[in-house]
């Protein structure tokens with residue numbers, strides 16, 4: 001396995017659990033990831049059911065992931081590696097058009113038998129002043145939610161190691177197929193050999209694959225986020241993680257709130273986008289506007305060019321790509337891992 005972000009760690013853990021001997025290679029295999037990596041910057045919001053489609057591959061992956069996260073969190077907790085996980089997501093409508101969209105989504109999901117509630121103004125009033133006053137309506141999705149990505153990665157790493165997962169702190173310099181097996185050259189010297197190689201190196205995946213003739217370009221989309229210290233309003237009335245104008249507000253223990261994330265194509269952060277985020281696009285409730293910023297960070301998402309996210313592909317015998325998860329790598333980590341395990345179980349390398 002190449003890459004110890006949330007995708008590589010989840011897949012390594014799951015494959016080890018399925019009975020495979022897995023070696024996970026990443027300069028940061030023992031953690032933490034370098035600053036700016038996707039997984040350690042993520043807010044962990046799981047948008048499985050509040051998705052604009054209700055069929056197709058992306059929908060199936062989201063459904064499967066939600067279910068697997070439930071199971072996996074329970075299993076990891078039993079193994080002494082709890083992953084803080086909070087169910088429920090409230091999407092707020094900032095315009096009549098958005099309200100219409102949420103109403104249509106609620107009807108569609110209810111027709112599919114899903115428990116999704118549309119909250120009108122009176123229900124939202126009860127949550128003020130915690131919510132932005134401009135909210136016209138809300139869609140509450142009880143099965144979606146949020147989990148702590150750093151805790152999830154630590155849990156996969158520790159439980160994986162307890163099950164025999166080998167962590168190698170090195171960088172893969174090149175891949176080559178010889179006599180039906182994959183040879184990995186490591187930057188630190190030496191190499192590894194295996195029947196299967198899974199490339200989960202995020203934005204660095206294309207550089208490993210291009211010499212093999214597989215062009216899978218990924219473009220970086222930067223996200224800025226912050227942790228704030230907030231007053232008691234949040235702890236008493238806040239129903240769940242909230243999404244307002246595409247911005248996530250994630251309640252955290254000890255009166256903390258995660259706020260994020262901007263969507264900025266490219267590698268550099270724009271201070272104006274930070275200001276807009278901090279002010280909740282000009283609609284920050286008083287308590288939020290006055291809250292103290294404890295920590296700010298940024299990270300890069302990998303967006304596939306010319307292909308839908310994520311890239312889950314068998315590129316040639318024994319070579320799997322799990323990358324390009326763009327905005328939903330935390331959500332889709334379990335389904336990506338399950339996809340790889342199923343493929344390895346049914347195909348020969």
Ligand SMILES: Cc1cc2nc3c(=O)[nH]c(=O)nc-3n(C[C@H](O)[C@H](O)[C@H](O)COP(=O)(O)OP(=O)(O)OC[C@H]3O[C@@H](n4cnc5c(N)ncnc54)[C@H](O)[C@@H]3O)c2cc1C
Pocket residue numbers: 002003004005006007008025026027028033034037038039040041042043044045046170171172173200201202203204205208222223224225260261262298299300301302322323324325326327328329330331332
């Ligand atoms: C600010 C922000 C907020 C986000 N919020 C959410 C959210 O709320 N919900 C959600 O689902 N998703 C969210 N995402 C998206 C999510 O973080 C990504 O989709 C996910 O982290 C991608 O994980 P990854 O493992 O593919 O990549 P990465 O986390 O980038 O990991 C790739 C790893 O590969 C390693 N690597 C690179 N090259 C090599 C090499 N040659 N050899 C060995 N190792 C190598 C790197 O060191 C790195 O550790 C967010 C992203 C950002 C930036």
